[in-house]
Every structure is written in C-alpha cells, then in structure tokens.
Amino acid sequence: MPIPLLPVAPKDVKERHSPPLAAVVALSRRLGADRFPFEASGFRGPDFQAAFLARAEQLSVLGLILVELARSGHLEELKSVPGFNGTDHLRLLRRQAAMWDLERDSVLWRLSEAGIPALLLKGAALRFTAYRDSAERGFGDIDVLVPKESLRAAVAALAKGGYEPESAQRIDLYLEHHHHLILMKPLGFVVEVHWALDAESSPFRLDPAAFMRDARTITTLQGASVSVPGPEHMVLHLAHQNLENGFSHLRRLADVDRVISSTADFDWNRLASESQLMRVPALVALTLRLAELLLGTTVPAGFIEGLGLSGLVRTHLALLDPVGLVLEQRGQRRAVRELLMLWSLPDRRARFRTLKEMGTGERTRWWRALGPGLFRGGGDGVGTRLAALTKLVAYQASLYPIWLAGLRPGAGRPERFWGEVGTGFGRRGASDAAAPTSSRAGRNG
Numbered sequence: 001m002p003i004p005l006l007p008v009a010p011k012d013v014k015e016r017h018s019p020p021l022a023a024v025v026a027l028s029r030r031l032g033a034d035r036f037p038f039e040a041s042g043f044r045g046p047d048f049q050a051a052f053l054a055r056a057e058q059l060s061v062l063g064l065i066l067v068e069l070a071r072s073g074h075l076e077e078l079k080s081v082p083g084f085n086g087t088d089h090l091r092l093l094r095r096q097a098a099m100w101d102l103e104r105d106s107v108l109w110r111l112s113e114a115g116i117p118a119l120l121l122k123g124a125a126l127r128f129t130a131y132r133d134s135a136e137r138g139f140g141d142i143d144v145l146v147p148k149e150s151l152r153a154a155v156a157a158l159a160k161g162g163y164e165p166e167s168a169q170r171i172d173l174y175l176e177h178h179h180h181l182i183l184m185k186p187l188g189f190v191v192e193v194h195w196a197l198d199a200e201s202s203p204f205r206l207d208p209a210a211f212m213r214d215a216r217t218i219t220t221l222q223g224a225s226v227s228v229p230g231p232e233h234m235v236l237h238l239a240h241q242n243l244e245n246g247f248s249h250l251r252r253l254a255d256v257d258r259v260i261s262s263t264a265d266f267d268w269n270r271l272a273s274e275s276q277l278m279r280v281p282a283l284v285a286l287t288l289r290l291a292e293l294l295l296g297t298t299v300p301a302g303f304i305e306g307l308g309l310s311g312l313v314r315t316h317l318a319l320l321d322p323v324g325l326v327l328e329q330r331g332q333r334r335a336v337r338e339l340l341m342l343w344s345l346p347d348r349r350a351r352f353r354t355l356k357e358m359g360t361g362e363r364t365r366w367w368r369a370l371g372p373g374l375f376r377g378g379g380d381g382v383g384t385r386l387a388a389l390t391k392l393v394a395y396q397a398s399l400y401p402i403w404l405a406g407l408r409p410g411a412g413r414p415e416r417f418w419g420e421v422g423t424g425f426g427r428r429g430a431s432d433a434a435a436p437t438s439s440r441a442g443r444n445g
Contacts, residue, residue: 033072246331
C-alpha cells in the first residue's frame with residue numbers, strides 16, 4: 001500500500017523518495033501523526049526507523065518530529081533502534097532548549113539594561129511565535145538585530161555577560177564586508193549581533209529599519225517584553241535564509257509553515273508588497289511553493305503567480321529540482337547553489353553583475369580573507385575562476401534536455417512544479433492572475 005505522505009506533491013516526487021524520507025516529511029506537517037499510517041508504512045521496522053532518524057537529523061527536524069510523536073501518543077513507536085530511546089532523547093532536547101532559552105533571555109536583558117533596542121531573529125524568535133514547545137526548533141546561535149549606531153554598545157553590554165568577540169582583524173573584515181559580528185562564550189553559547197540583514201553589496205534589499213519599525217512585541221510568561229519581526233517579515237527573512245542554505249533545510253520550510261498557520265491576521269498583501277520592495281519575490285515564491293508541496297501550507301490561490309516571476313525565472317528555478325534541493329540536499333553543491341542564486345536575483349542586470357563578480361573573484365575574496373576552512377574553492381587565479389564559470393555553464397546546459405522534454409504540454413518539470421495543485425500558482429495564464437487586493441483578502445486564519 002503506497003503511503004499518502006506527499007498528497008499535493010507532483011507524481012514523480014511521491015515515487016522517487018524512500019518511505020523513511022517520506023515519513024520524515026509527513027511527520028513534519030502540522031498534526032502529521034494524526035494521518036500517518038503507522039501500521040501500513042513499515043514504520044516499526046528497525047531498518048526503517050534507523051533510516052528515518054538519520055534523515056530527520058540530517059534535515060534538522062528531529063526535535064519537531066519527536067514532539068509531534070509525543071503529542072499524538074506515538075513516541076513509543078520509536079523503539080527498534082539500538083541505543084535510541086525517544087522519550088529520553090526528547091527529554092535531553094528539552095533540557096538543551098531550556099538552557100538556550102535562559103541564555104537568550106539573559107542576552108536580551110543585558111541589551112535592554114543598556115538601553116539598546118534589539119530585535120530577536122530566526123530560531124530564537126520563532127520559539128516565541130510559531131512553536132509551542134522549544135524542543136521543536138533547535139538553534140545554534142542567538143541572532144539579534146540592533147541599530148548600527150548601537151553596535152559597539154551592544155558588544156560592550158554582552159561582554160559583561162562573558163561574550164568575547166573574535167580577533168580585531170576579523171572584526172574589521174566583518175564590519176567592512178558583512179552584516180553581523182560573532183560573539184562567543186566559553187560555555188559554547190554564540191550570539192550574532194546584526195546591524196543589517198544582508199551585505200551592503202547584495203542585490204537584495206532587506207530593510208532592517210522596516211523590520212524594527214514593524215516589529216511585534218511578545219510578553220513572556222515571566223512578564224518580559226521581547227521584540228520579534230512581524231510574521232510577513234519573518235517569512236521574507238526565512239526565504240532569504242533559504243537561499244543562504246541552498247534550500248537544503250526542511251526545517252526552514254517548517255518555520256514558514258508554522259509562522260503562517262499560527263498568525264490569525266497574516267497579511268498576504270503585505271508579504272507581496274514587501275517582497276517586491278526588498279527585491280526577493282523569487283525567493284518568497286520558491287519558499288512558499290515548497291512549503292505548499294511538502295508540508296501542505298495554505299497559500300491563497302494566485303498569490304505566488306501574483307509575485308510576477310517571469311517564465312524564464314520559473315523555468316530555470318524548476319529545472320534545478322527544488323524538491324530535490326531540500327530532500328536530497330542538492331543545494332549544498334556549489335554549482336547548484338550558485339545557479340539557484342543567479343535565477344533568484346531580482347533582474348537581468350543583477351545576474352550579469354553577479355556573473356562578473358564570479359569571474360573576477362569578487363564574490364569569494366572576502367571569504368578567503370577570513371581564513372582557511374570557510375571557503376573550499378581552491379585558488380584565486382584566473383584559470384581557477386574561468387574553470388569554475390565553465391563548470392557552472394556546463395551544469396546549466398545539462399539541465400536543458402529536461403526543459404526540452406517538457407515542451408509537450410504537462411510533461412516538463414517546470415509545469416509540474418509550478419502548475420500542479422493550483423493553489424499558490426494556478427494553471428491560469430499570467431494575465432489572469434488574481435492577487436488579493438484588500439489588506440484582509442487572502443488571510444490565513
């Protein structure tokens with residue numbers, strides 16, 4: 001009996017992935033265990049469970065799934081893998097999460113005491129807004145956004161809590177080329193202090209002032225006030241983070257799904273307008289489509305279509321096999337990640353500029369300056385750069401037979417990826433797109 005794990009995904013997606021991987025996707029959905037066929041799936045087999053746990057860890061959703069199994073009373077199903085106890089492992093994850101939560105609160109308190117406005121970002125913020133159990137969403141550092149003029153004061157405030165910045169040379173490099181500083185504590189805690197959300201040279205335009213201006217205030221159980229991005233900005237930022245990770249983390253799609261589903265007044269019009277203003281419509285479209293296909297996220301009909309991606313961009317993004325980028329983590333390959341970035345850029349001029357930077361070595365020069373281990377691209381000579389560009393072009397060319405095979409209606413990967421289901425991107429022509437028009441239209445309750 002086939003397992004109905006990806007009910008809205010294209011047919012080839014359902015057929016090509018193993019049952020353990022499909023189970024990871026199914027149980028990453030909201031209330032996924034309530035519909036999962038434990039008896040028919042072979043879930044109780046030791047080989048199945050070993051592969052299942054490995055893939056859940058690889059895709060960074062193990063905590064999310066263990067909490068879901070505990071909620072539904074199925075955590076005891078995980079008992080066939082030697083040395084693994086689901087209950088004990090979940091208890092350990094909750095203890096680790098509690099330690100990080102305490103440290104997060106300490107960081108925010110020190111910044112507040114110093115009079116520094118701070119916006120909590122990414123995983124540390126999502127625990128407040130999108131997840132009910134901290135063990136569902138792990139993170140390895142605490143990201144905060146502060147005004148650039150408050151950066152030195154923020155570093156000084158956190159130094160009182162035991163945080164130490166990296167060397168002066170690396171600080172200068174980060175200040176000149178990057179958008180955050182890394183502070184570390186001997187016990188293993190890490191804080192990233194952002195003054196921006198992307199490098200100044202980026203073709204994208206994430207606006208930190210808009211994020212801080214439209215932030216929402218959360219009151220914790222202890223009575224403290226915490227500022228987090230508005231849900232629309234959170235989705236936008238997560239989409240941008242997807243690109244940084246080569247769309248290789250199922251966890252980020254789960255984040256988007258939980259943000260949307262937990263926000264009663266989610267404003268789709270605002271997401272659309274901010275995506276255009278900050279020049280990330282392709283990233284938002286791809287993120288939402290993947291969340292829709294894999295996790296069943298509700299996206300209003302015509303919304304993705306209304307973001308205005310050209311047929312050329314849609315085709316090239318789909319040829320990169322977005323589902324494979326996530327589930328097979330193909331986006332971690334350098335050529336795939338660079339092509340993904342090129343076709344996610346907001347316009348042709350940005351693509352040409354980025355290709356030029358690749359050819360001149362500008363895109364990698366700052367990573368090389370930080371030292372060995374952060375960039376594994378080899379040398380920086382003209383021959384090396386030319387070889388890298390040649391490889392990139394060759395990889396792109398290898399995808400075109402897939403496109404040619406799709407010239408028959410309904411046969412190609414682009415049409416299957418963007419056109420099936422007809423929720424976020426229907427089968428209508430672009431001229432018939434019907435994006436929501438009122439500030440309340442299309443909101444997901």
